[in-house]
Amino acid sequence: MGPVKRILLVEDHEQVRVALASDFTQLGYEVRMAANGQEALLALENFQPDVIVLDLRMPIMDGREFAARYHQRTEPQAPIVLLSAEEHVGQLALQINVAAGIVKSADADPLYRTVAKLTQRESNPGKATADSG
Numbered sequence: 001m002g003p004v005k006r007i008l009l010v011e012d013h014e015q016v017r018v019a020l021a022s023d024f025t026q027l028g029y030e031v032r033m034a035a036n037g038q039e040a041l042l043a044l045e046n047f048q049p050d051v052i053v054l055d056l057r058m059p060i061m062d063g064r065e066f067a068a069r070y071h072q073r074t075e076p077q078a079p080i081v082l083l084s085a086e087e088h089v090g091q092l093a094l095q096i097n098v099a100a101g102i103v104k105s106a107d108a109d110p111l112y113r114t115v116a117k118l119t120q121r122e123s124n125p126g127k128a129t130a131d132s133g
């Protein structure tokens with residue numbers, strides 16, 4: 001097995017954030033959490049994730065603004081998985097230029113599968129396709 005894959009989990013709802021972080025940790029990932037886009041940008045100063053799981057609607061700095069600022073960075077970029085209750089999350093993912101869009105639901109398996117797929121594909125980590133499930 002290779003090195004432990006790292007996830008930056010950006011979600012404003014604490015229960016969801018903690019539950020997802022716990023699940024990803026059990027799946028063998030190293031997880032750093034942030035409650036909004038501003039915290040996520042600060043976390044990136046000393047944490048290089050392999051993938052970013054990003055909620056769309058958050059206070060202080062939402063997912064759209066975070067993605068825009070992240071894409072302006074000169075450092076190597078991790079793929080972003082947009083997590084949203086929005087029905088058309090796949091289209092939103094394409095609009096804000098991220099790797100995938102997953103509908104937020106009680107069944108997190110699509111999210112786990114997407115993250116696993118993105119962390120295995122080391123080359124071309126940028127933009128892939130939107131996936132609504």
